[in-house]
Amino acid sequence: MGCYLVTGIAGFIGSAVAGALLEQGHEVVGLDNLTTGRLEKVPAGALFVRGDCQDGGVYESALPRRAYDAVLHIAGQSSGEISFDDPVYDLRTNAESTLRLLRFSLSVGCGRFLYASSMSVYGNPETPVVSEDAPARPLSFYGVGKLASEHYLRLYGQYGIRSTALRLFNVYGEGQNMENMRQGMVSIYLAMMVGEGRILVKGSPERFRDFVHIADVVDAFLRCLDHPESEGREINIGGSGRVRVGDLVDRLCALSSLPVEVEYRGGTPGDIFGIAADRSLASACLGYAPSVSLEQGLARMYAWHTSCQDAGTAPPAGTP
Ligand SMILES: NC(=O)c1ccc[n+]([C@@H]2O[C@H](COP(=O)([O-])OP(=O)(O)OC[C@H]3O[C@@H](n4cnc5c(N)ncnc54)[C@H](O)[C@@H]3O)[C@@H](O)[C@H]2O)c1
Structure with a gap:
């Protein structure tokens, strides 16, 4: 060992x-x-x-x-x-x-x-x-x-x-810091949605990420x-491949049983417009291929975050 x-x-x-x-x-x-x-x-x-x-x-x-x-x-x-x-x-x-x-x-x-x-x-x-x-x-x-x-x-x-x-x-995923509102696109939007019933997106919905x-x-x-x-x-x-930020937000909103208000406004310094990973090298050198789809991953993270909220525990202490 x-x-x-x-x-x-x-x-x-x-x-x-x-x-x-x-x-x-x-x-x-x-x-x-x-x-x-x-x-x-x-x-x-x-x-x-x-x-x-x-x-x-x-x-x-x-x-x-x-x-x-x-x-x-x-x-x-x-x-x-x-x-x-x-x-x-x-x-x-x-x-x-x-x-x-x-x-x-x-x-x-x-x-x-x-x-x-x-x-x-x-x-x-x-x-x-x-x-x-x-x-x-x-x-x-x-x-x-x-x-x-x-x-x-x-x-x-x-x-x-x-x-x-x-x-x-x-x-993104279970165990992410849900209190740091300046790092992690999925965690920020999810924390806002569950906590406030609204998502403020700093930047265009046309941007895309992996x-x-x-x-x-x-x-x-x-x-x-x-x-x-x-x-x-x-x-x-990389994981999901190219996904529009607007589509990510729609997928998150679909997880909530309550209405969610979404606003797109402003931007953040140094933000990249769009980027996705060519995974050929990871596949060739590591035999790597993502195993968790975006749909599965978001559902798992949503379930984890809401259960932490219900239990009154601080989300960062949760185990992935
Ligand atoms: N989360 C992402 O999407 C992402 C994407 C690309 C790269 N990364 C990189 O992965 C690494 C981990 O990110 P994360 O999402 O787990 O962030 P995180 O904030 O959850 O974890 C970072 C950890 O490093 C500790 N730390 C910070 N500076 C330190 C220092 N100088 N000495 C000792 N400890 C220090 C923090 O206390 C924290 O526990 C970072 O280097 C980050 O740049 C993260």
Whole structure:
């Protein structure tokens, strides 16, 4: 059995990935500064270290120096919109953290590194469906930090670190933070619909996205660990394929038994108009194919969120 370091273990994606590793019988050490994460989300059985990936002291004393089989770097400020509030914070918490974790990996002799990158590296693509060799011209500070991190991964290849950057598209599903109203298109609209009976969409209904369920994202991370063909690559992880934002909103409204008021107004800085993943490389390198349809995924997330509301529990504490 292996031993893995998972950053962002108290967050949506990190907690789900760590939970899956533990279920397979591996040891997991988790690092998180609990900015957007919650302690209750850290899966039972993980060794939790509270600390910041950008803090050099964490690597000197707090993190156990184990023979890790891989580092899964999933922690990060995850909102393009928020990156405009404080670009320096975004740079430090995302790109600097990646650099420090790569140095740590090297220092403990860990040669495998997985990174939660983002479709944001592309900016507005020239074609609606992007493959990994499309030009990377991010439109947000967040996207710039993700792209910089990918380049750090590439540079550390020369020291023997075999890395994979998963360019995640719009991730959604049970366990998502339903209180962060500036990150996660599905979670924001669903929280508004259930909480207020209305959805305010900042931007056009004609925009389009590719929505990938958390179960498929976990599957993609796990596949990387036993598919060496993924090493040294950036790989798109999409799910639904191209879906209009207006269609997503209609699908959400159809789940509610109550009337929902929908308003389209304004926009957000750095927003991409439309993007969907070419999944050919993920299929070839990882044997990856999404298993949860958008219809199934939204129904599961709606049931989870409403049951948390009924039980009066904070949704972020729910298990996927
Ligand atoms: N959710 C998506 O749609 C999506 C899409 C593409 C990429 N990503 C990336 O996936 C990763 C996880 O996103 P998420 O949706 O789970 O977000 P999240 O906010 O639920 O989880 C992020 C976790 O990282 C922790 N964290 C943040 N900065 C940290 C730091 N400097 N040191 C230690 N811990 C830190 C937070 O406390 C939180 O627990 C992020 O890097 C994000 O950029 C997410």
